[in-house]
Amino acid sequence: MADNYQYQIPPNVDREEFMRTRVFVERDQVTNTTSNDLSGTWNSFDDRWDFDAWKQQFRLVINRMSLNAVEFDLIGVHASVANTLRRILIAEVPTMAIEDVFIKNNTSVMMDEVLAHRLGLIPLRADVHKFGERGPNDAPTDLNTIVLNLKVKCERIQGTPKSMPREQRLTNHTVYSRDIIWDPQGDQATEHRDNPIQPAFDDIVITKLNQGEELDIVMHARKGIGRDHAKYSPVGTASYRIMPEIHILRPIVGDAAHKFASSFPAGVIEIVKNARGQDEAKVADARKDTVSRNVLRHSEFLDAVTLSRKRDHFIFNVETVGSVMPAPLMVQAFDVLKQKCLLLRASLDNLNLQ
Amino acid sequence: MSAMDQDIQENRISLIPIDGEHADDNTCCTFAIQNEDHTMGGILRYIIGKNPDVLFCGYNLPHPAEDVMHFRIQTNGKITAADAFRKGLDDIVEMADHMSAEFSKQAHGTNFQYVASHDL
Numbered sequence: 024m025a026d027n028y029q030y031q032i033p034p035n036v037d038r039e040e041f042m043r044t045r046v047f048v049e050r051d052q053v054t055n056t057t058s059n060d061l062s063g064t065w066n067s068f069d070d071r072w073d074f075d076a077w078k079q080q081f082r083l084v085i086n087r088m089s090l091n092a093v094e095f096d097l098i099g100v101h102a103s104v105a106n107t108l109r110r111i112l113i114a115e116v117p118t119m120a121i122e123d124v125f126i127k128n129n130t131s132v133m134m135d136e137v138l139a140h141r142l143g144l145i146p147l148r149a150d151v152h153k154f155g156e157r158g159p160n161d162a163p164t165d166l167n168t169i170v171l172n173l174k175v176k177c178e179r180i181q182g183t184p185k186s187m188p189r190e191q192r193l194t195n196h197t198v199y200s201r202d203i204i205w206d207p208q209g210d211q212a213t214e215h216r217d218n219p220i221q222p223a224f225d226d227i228v229i230t231k232l233n234q235g236e237e238l239d240i241v242m243h244a245r246k247g248i249g250r251d252h253a254k255y256s257p258v259g260t261a262s263y264r265i266m267p268e269i270h271i272l273r274p275i276v277g278d279a280a281h282k283f284a285s286s287f288p289a290g291v292i293e294i295v296k297n298a299r300g301q302d303e304a305k306v307a308d309a310r311k312d313t314v315s316r317n318v319l320r321h322s323e324f325l326d327a328v329t330l331s332r333k334r335d336h337f338i339f340n341v342e343t344v345g346s347v348m349p350a351p352l353m354v355q356a357f358d359v360l361k362q363k364c365l366l367l368r369a370s371l372d373n374l375n376l377q
Numbered sequence: 378m379s380a381m382d383q384d385i386q387e388n389r390i391s392l393i394p395i396d397g398e399h400a401d402d403n404t405c406c407t408f409a410i411q412n413e414d415h416t417m418g419g420i421l422r423y424i425i426g427k428n429p430d431v432l433f434c435g436y437n438l439p440h441p442a443e444d445v446m447h448f449r450i451q452t453n454g455k456i457t458a459a460d461a462f463r464k465g466l467d468d469i470v471e472m473a474d475h476m477s478a479e480f481s482k483q484a485h486g487t488n489f490q491y492v493a494s495h496d497l
Contacts, residue, residue, distance in 0.1 A: 061426040072427035074471050083479040085489040095483075097476075103419040104472070110416040350484045357477035363417055364466045364473070367410070370390045371462060 028325050030054070033270040039067060041331075046265065048330035050319040060101055092342040093349035097263075098335065105263055105337040111356050112261035114249035115363075117156075118346045119149040119169060119220075121242045121254075128239040133230045138238075141230070142173075143254045145200050146223040146346040147244055151355075153214055154246045165209030169220055169244040172204045177232035193234055200227035203242075223345030257352055259342040266336035267312045270329040271304065279323065280304040286318040310338070393447060405451040406458045413446045414438055421448065424472075425465035430455045 030049045032041050043065060047055040062071045081099040088094075097105055124139035131138070149169060157167035177195045189196050200222040207215070232238070249256030269291070275283050276297065283304045284292040293307035314332070318324050343349050393407040410417075418436035425434045433451040450458040483489070 058423075060423065062429045062431070070427065071429045072424060072468055074468065074475075077472070078475055081475070081479070083476060083483055085480075085483045087490050087492055088484070089492045089494060095480075100472075100476075101423050103423040107416055107420040115416065350480075353480050353484075354477055357473045357480065360420075361470050361473045361477075363413075364470045367390070367413075367417070368463065368466045370410075371459060371466070374390055374392070374459070 028319075031272060031326070031329055033272060033329050036270075039065070043068065044334055045268070045331040046334055048267075048314060048316060048332060050316065050325065058102070086338075088349060091345060091349065092340070093353065094338070094340050095353075096266075097337045097339060100335060100337070102265075102334065102337075105339070107360065108356060109261050109263060109339075111359050112258050112341060112352070113256055115359050116257050116347075116352065116355050117151050117246050117248050118255050118257045119147045119151060119154060119244045119246055120252075121145065121147070121171065122245040122247070123243040125241040125243075126239075127241065128237060130236045131230055131232050131238060132236075138230060138240075142240070142242060143252075145203070145227055145229075146344045147220065148218070148223045148346055149220045149244070150215065150218055151246060151347075157245050163243060165211050167245065168208070169211070170206040170208055171220075171242040171244060172206050173198070173202055173229075173238055173240040173242065174204075175202050175232065176237035177234055179234050189233075193232075195232060197231050198229040198238060199225065200229060201225035202229075257343055257347045259344050261339070261341040263337040263339045265332045265334070266338060267309050267314045268331045268333060269306045269309045269312065270331070271306060271327065272329060273327050275304040275324075275327055276301040282321070283318065283324060283327070286321065286324070288313055403457040403459065404454050405449075407447055407449040408462065410446045410448060412444050414444075418446050418448065420469060421462075421465055424468045425450060425461055427468075428456075428461055428464060431461050434461075 028050050030047050032038055042055065043059060045055065046053060059065070060070055064070060077099065083095060083097055085093065085095040097108075121143045124142055126135050126139070129135055129138060133141075147169070153166075154169075155167045157163065161167065175195050175198050177193050179193055180191075183192045185192070195202075203222055205220045207220075211220075230238070247255035269287075274297070280294055280302045284294055288311055290308055290311045291306070292304050294302045295305050297303040314330065316330065318328055319330070341349055341353070343352055347355070389411050391409045393409050415438070418438070422434055422436050425431055430452050431450060432453050434449065436446055436448040438446050448462075450461050452458055452461055456464075
């Protein structure tokens with residue numbers, strides 16, 4: 024490896040601003056990653072917390088939304104804020120999930136505890152705000168518990184020969200999540216009339232039965248958070264990446280331009296005709312780049328391009344499990360952050376310090 | 378389920394006394410916060426560090442088996458450490474409120490693409 028590689032800050036930008044706001048993506052390492060936001064670090068830049076100044080430059084842009092996922096940009100916040108939001112989405116937003124499984128009869132080949140574990144992982148669609156927490160010593164009430172029943176028996180369809188495949192010979196050969204029936208207690212029937220409680224998906228396979236086997240199970244669902252058990256986590260995953268940037272330092276023309284464009288994922292670099300009629304490489308959409316630094320493997324491009332990432336631009340991708348829709352989930356996540364702060368505030372006041 | 382217990386007694390803050398040169402008074406102290414981890418520690422460290430009167434702020438989790446976070450704040454004397462902590466918490470609440478309002482505003486707008494199924 025030639026050792027004359029030097030990371031170059033692009034000549035047409037303000038050097039101090041570039042150092043303050045970008046992460047340097049070099050050939051063999053990623054540098055300038057440490058946090059430099061504490062008040063008083065920079066000579067020419069006042070870094071103290073100012074809500075109004077922050078509010079001016081903060082932007083939240085939703086890119087795509089679907090029934091079970093949302094992709095949005097959080098611009099103008101520090102990495103710790105984005106990380107806290109991500110951790111809250113994964114571990115601290117409450118949902119309902121099956122916690123107690125009372126097995127009255129299970130003659131299937133699946134062991135009781137394995138079956139109970141699977142039932143706990145089924146996402147339930149229920150309005151969490153209407154339920155309270157149930158501590159280990161609390162009695163179950165209609166305000167903290169959902170009762171669900173699963174009663175399935177597999178039987179042979181009369182008159183079918185044994186040579187036929189299982190699916191045609193037996194009824195209820197597979198137990199699906201749609202077989203779980205909600206048993207409304209107390210006021211639950213009227214409270215949840217608009218949003219009946221049910222598993223988020225109908226076609227989750229719970230177990231399979233053979234002729235004569237049956238399941239007779241009562242389940243209690245409770246409110247919990249992902250920190251306690253992963254079954255309560257409302258997201259399949261929530262992740263973010265930091266916005267990549269590509270600066271081309273010198274014109275790249277002709278065949279080199281095509282090689283340059285093919286070193287990046289499709290859509291990142293486009294080829295345009297420049298003033299002299301040659302093919303020239305231009306940055307089309309840096310957002311599509313996966314920052315594999317593939318281009319820096321080629322020695323002819325080491326001095327032609329500067330890769331960086333913008334420190335305060337986060338591209339969030341949140342995929343829900345089905346129990347909560349993505350838009351209410353995000354609102355809940357911000358609310359959980361606020362509630363945690365208010366709780367700490369109350370605890371601090373309890374300390375009675377000056 | 379103590380992680381979720383809303384009772385204030387559970388989510389308690391106490392003080393860890395530190396001897397030596399930087400003896401504790403009301404401008405330097407270490408708070409021991411139960412039931413919290415990097416989720417709150419990271420954002421608190423950032424916001425309280427942005428306070429120009431705070432000379433030092435940092436956090437650590439002494440042991441993974443204990444659900445406790447130690448958060449230390451040292452100020453320059455103009456404000457007390459507890460005040461810096463309170464201001465930090467208020468700042469986070471203000472920021473969370475604004476982000477939530479902005480998200481709701483965007484979600485009810487039409488600037489984005491609604492897709493049937495989301496291929497990541």
